[in-house]
Amino acid sequence: MIMRNQVEWALHCCSVLAALPPxxxxxxxxxxxxxxxxxxxxxxxxQALAQAGLIEGTLGPTGGYRLARSPxxxxxxxxxxxxxxxxxxxxxxxxxxxxxxxxxxEKKFSGTCAVAKVMYRADEAWRKELREATLEDLxxxxxxxxxxxxxxxxxxWLRTK
Numbered sequence: 482m483i484m485r486n487q488v489e490w491a492l493h494c495c496s497v498l499a500a501l502p503p504x505x506x507x508x509x510x511x512x513x514x515x516x517x518x519x520x521x522x523x524x525x526x527x528q529a530l531a532q533a534g535l536i537e538g539t540l541g542p543t544g545g546y547r548l549a550r551s552p553x554x555x556x557x558x559x560x561x562x563x564x565x566x567x568x569x570x571x572x573x574x575x576x577x578x579x580x581x582x583x584x585x586x587e588k589k590f591s592g593t594c595a596v597a598k599v600m601y602r603a604d605e606a607w608r609k610e611l612r613e614a615t616l617e618d619l620x621x622x623x624x625x626x627x628x629x630x631x632x633x634x635x636x637x638w639l640r641t642k
Contacts, residue, residue, distance in 0.1 A: 487526035488564045490518050494527065495560055496623060497639065498536060499552040499616040506538070506545030511639055526564055533563035552616035558608055570607070571600035 494512050501507065509527055513520035527546055530536045537549040548555065577594055593601070624632075 484561070484565055486518075487522060487529075488561050490516060490523055491526045491530055491560050491564050492557065492619075494523070494546075495530070495535070495548070495555065495616055496619050498546060498548045499555075499620050500623075500636075501547050505640075506543065506547050507639055508545035511545070515635070515639060529563045530560065533559065535559055535563055548616070552620055555616045556612050557614040557619075558611035561611055569601065570604045571597065573597035573600070 493516055497512065497515070498507065509524050510520055512527075513523045516523075527536065527538070531538055531546070531549075534549055535555055536546045538544065538546045573594065573596070575594070
């Protein structure tokens with residue numbers, strides 16, 4: 482399974498927005514420059530997040546985006562599904578019925594095939610992992626993994642107009 486780049490971008494942008502003080506917004510242009518990505522494509526990901534109720538935007542000279550909910554209430558799955566959608570990563574097309582050795586009456590199957598069962602379990606395991614990871618968890622990790630000086634320089638850069 483390959484996800485669009487916008488999932489990665491959305492996750493990184495949400496991590497930045499999760500650290501914003503209340504009442505502050507960061508413009509799309511700043512987020513795009515900070516991450517070195519296309520503003521136009523990033524806008525689409527941010528719009529998907531806003532439509533999902535994960536972030537909220539405002540217009541004007543101080544406009545931009547901020548989280549719509551607490552970082553502990555937003556999961557990686559919420560963000561991924563906002564951008565990619567909620568459909569399963571595996572779609573069974575019932576090719577077992579194409580077997581030329583089967584009689585016509587044998588081509589009707591009941592139940593899920595063994596391949597689909599494994600793939601559906603794998604999909605659920607992947608979703609479970611993303612469902613358990615919140616933006617709050619990510620923030621805690623960033624605070625440990627990224628040197629304080631680098632975090633401060635990043636914030637100073639993001640907050641300049």
